[in-house]
Amino acid sequence: MAEPNYQMQYYMYLLKKHFRKILLGLFVLILLLTSIKTVGPEEEGVVIHLGQYSRTVQPGLNFILPFGIEEMRKIPVERQLKQEFGFRTVEAGTSSQYSKENFGDESLMLTGDLNLANVEWVVQYRIVNSYDYLFKVRDAEKALRDMSEAAVRKVVGDRTVNEVLTVGRQEVASSVEVLLQRMCDEYENGIRIDQVVLQDVNPPEPVKPSFNAVNQAQQERETLINQAESEYNRIIPRARGEADETIQLAEAYSLKRVNVATGEAARFNSLFEEYVKAPEVTKKRIYLETMERLMPKVGNKIIVDERGNNVLPLLNLDQSKSDKK
Structure with a gap:
């Protein structure tokens, strides 16, 4: 004959005795779990009442209607x-x-x-x-x-x-x-x-080697273009400077020749005007000025008369120069 399970009978007795209290505790627990909601500092709570929007609550402890009458969805409005x-x-x-x-x-x-x-x-x-x-x-x-x-x-x-x-x-x-x-x-x-x-x-992976080859060719092309531009920037300005210098020298030489020619023409015109006024005097003066300019360049000077009968050393200019020294 099996012995009665007194422990099980005791538990059943306690359950029957405190059933209402246990049921009430479960009810309160479900009530608290479904009505108290916590909204985080980066969130915003949207309360939905029977499927329709009711209100928006801010971070903190909030209360809604329990047992699914209201539900809350937390939206992270302050988070990226x-x-x-x-x-x-x-x-x-x-x-x-x-x-x-x-x-x-x-x-x-x-x-x-x-x-x-x-x-x-x-x-x-x-x-x-x-x-x-x-x-x-x-x-x-x-x-x-x-x-x-x-x-x-x-x-x-x-x-x-x-x-x-x-x-x-x-x-x-x-x-x-x-x-x-x-x-x-x-x-x-x-x-x-x-x-x-x-x-x-x-x-895409199947065509990546071809793309890499094209990119490498483009990079080499850019490198060659940059090198050519660098060489161009190095040579062309120098050539332009030399060309400008040559042009300026030519312009200066041209201006000098024009000024000299203009001065000689003015000098000739002034001499011609004097010659017209007094031809003999002008000839004499030109002759004397020319001799004055040429005589110092000649070594020994001997002056003779027109007929050449007598030879008369008139002046020994070199000797006079040495005497002065």
Whole structure:
């Protein structure tokens, strides 16, 4: 014959005796859990009453109607959020780790010159209106992803692959930011775009070696152009300076010759005027001036008369010069 389980019977007795108290405690616990809500310092609480918007509460301890009559959704309005495209952050930290597998559909897109580019980007945004974020657009996060992808594809599709890969990256990011903000304002989703960052832009893996070869050729071309311009800037100014110097010397020589010729012509004209006035006197004066200029250059001087009968050393100018010394 089995012995009665006195311990189990005792527990059943206690349960029957305190059933109302236990039930009341459970009721109070559920009441507190469903009516007391804590909103964080970076959040905003949106209270929904029977499926409709009721009010917005601020950070701190707040009370709502219990048992599902009201529910609260916490919106991080003071926090910067982000969406990643073409990759996902696996582990954030000092050395963050990323995964790019199975995200090619997001990042692979067609450029304006009918080439393919693998574009990875990040959209940083804030929720500035929690009511619009929850009620104006269904699933605002997914809608923002769709709008971001559409904006990037549109901007990239208006540019060549070289612009997207090299010099036009910042312009692409700025254009996407402006276009995406305009779309958010149009849809009234309560989101403000802080920044769009192109994380990485590369050609697709199958054609990457060809793109690298083209880029290397372009870089070599730019290097040769820079070297040629440097050589041009070194030689051409010097040649221009030498040409200017030659021109200035020629102009100076021309001016000198013209001035000399003008002076000689003026001198001849003045002599001619004097000659017209007194031909014999002028001839005599010219003869004497010429002799005065030539005689010092002659060595020994001998003066004879017209008939040549007598030879008379009149002056020994060299001897007179030596005597003076």
